[in-house]
Amino acid sequence: MITDARPWGGAAADIRLIDGVIAEVLPPGTVPQAGETLIEGRGRILLPSFADVHVHLDSTRLGLPFREHTGVPGVWGMMLNDRANWRSAETSIAERTTETLGRMVAHGTTSVRSYAQVDVDAGLERLHGVLAAREAHRDRATVEVIAFPQAGLLREEGSFELLEEAMRQGADVVGGIDPCLLDRDPAKHLDLVFGLAERFDAPIDIHLHEPDQLAKFSAELIVERTRALGMTGRVTISHGYGLGQLPHAQLVPLLEQFAELDIAWATIAPATPLPTLLIAEHGIRLGLGEDGQRDYWSPYGNGDMLDRTWQLAFTNNFRRDEDIEHCVAVATIGGRSVLGTAPALRGHLDRPGVAVGDPADLQLITGETVTSAVMDRLPDRTVVFRGAVVADGLELSAAA
Structure with a gap:
């Protein structure tokens, strides 16, 4: 039993947990x-x-000595910088991923969808590192692994075959990236991704860094294939911030198609924000993530999703409590809806996840209100997974 807790900052209650459920x-x-x-x-x-x-998770440097940022602009240039440096880190991929996943759990995260870079440089080494972290924390969190072709599928021979093998070796989700901007053959890139997903009966997650009209073109091709192949509810677009820069008259018809085909969206709260409230208005599943964590792409990220929730509110210029609380809903149940383990949020005022029948994957955080907790981000937190305490005071529980 959880005693004297305030669900979503409301009236105090005691909450009985049985068999991992409220x-x-x-x-x-x-x-x-x-x-x-x-x-x-x-x-x-x-x-x-x-x-x-x-x-x-496979690119993290959390817990290692800080290093200066040496990347150059652009996805390809940043990828090459990562490729030049990841093997020289002070510890192995498995050690780094396991450490970072543990830090994430300690700060309140118990559901994760992580990329594992699969390319001709890394082979399947980074996939195996993420799978090792998942196994190490199997009693603290659920982890889905995306086989991710960071370097594209068409630029380097053997890339697609490695992606296919990654799916055979335990990846859960087929990844794709910038069909126009990176591979420059969007039809072929997407045909490969959707074909692989169909063969392995797996969902899809596509990185979309492309600018407005190019992003719109790629998104329309994704919509076409989702409809034609019966992939409703199984496709996620990650980033997609270029879509947020479209004129309203072009964006709304696209959002309507996302809603029709239940295409989900994952954001990292970028400086160019998505139309977060408009996405909620259309009933589109939206989740939040930290992206890289102090890695060879960026010095940002610390394993704390409460920090990233603050960033989502800040980049959207939210000030009202109800909008900031919506960011918390996106970071919690919104993310689970992307994973298919919770229903979509019913608008920006929905505050689910702490009622009878909900999974006992919970957190206790300090604050006068939910908004104040986001602003202050205090360390007095307790994390519960499947009805058992797995972390307290930002430290993992030994018994988990």
Whole structure:
């Protein structure tokens, strides 16, 4: 039983957890049942745990000495910088991914969708590192792994065959990237990605860094294939910030098609924000992620999704409590909806995840209100996964 907690910052309650599910929401001060384990809420806010649905665990440098940024602009140039440096890190891929995933759990994340770069340079080494982290924390978090062709599928011989082998060796999701800008053959790139997904009965996640009209063209091709191949509800566009720069008259018809085909969206709260409230208005599944974490692409990212939630609110210039709370909903249940483990948010005022019948994947955080908790991001947090405490005070629990 969680005692004296405030679901979504509301009235205090005691919450009984049975078999990894919220079984009862009771008045505060309810007498515990014999043998019942108590988790002290101490008046803290009870929220669903975070879902990071766009993270590159395989490129992390969290916990390692800080290094200056040596990348150059552009996806290809940044990829080459990563390729030149990732093997010289102070620890192995498996050690780095495991350390970072543990840090994420300690800060409140128990659902993760991570990329694993698959290319002719890394082969499947980075995939195996992410799979090792998933195994190490299997009792603390659920992790989906995306086989991700960071260098494209057409520029280097053997890239597609490696992506196919990654799916055979345990990846869950087929990745794609910038069909026009990187591979310069959008029809062939998308045919390969969708064909592989069809063969392995797997969902798709496509990075889209392309600018406005190019992003619109790629998105329209993705829509066509989603409809033609019956992939409704199984496709996610990641980033897609170029779409947010489209004129309203061009964007709305595209959003309507996303809603029709249940195409999800994952964002990292970029400086060029998505139309977050418009996406909610159309009922489109939207999740949040940290992207890279102090890696060879960027010095940003620290494993704390509460920080990234603040960034989502800040880049959207949100000031009203209801809008900032919506960012928390996106970072928690919104992400789980992208993973297919929770329903889509029902508009920007929906605050689900802490009612009877919901999974007991929860977090207790400190704050007068949900908005104040996002602003202050205090360390007094308790993380629950499947009804058991897996972290407290930003430290993993040994018993997990």
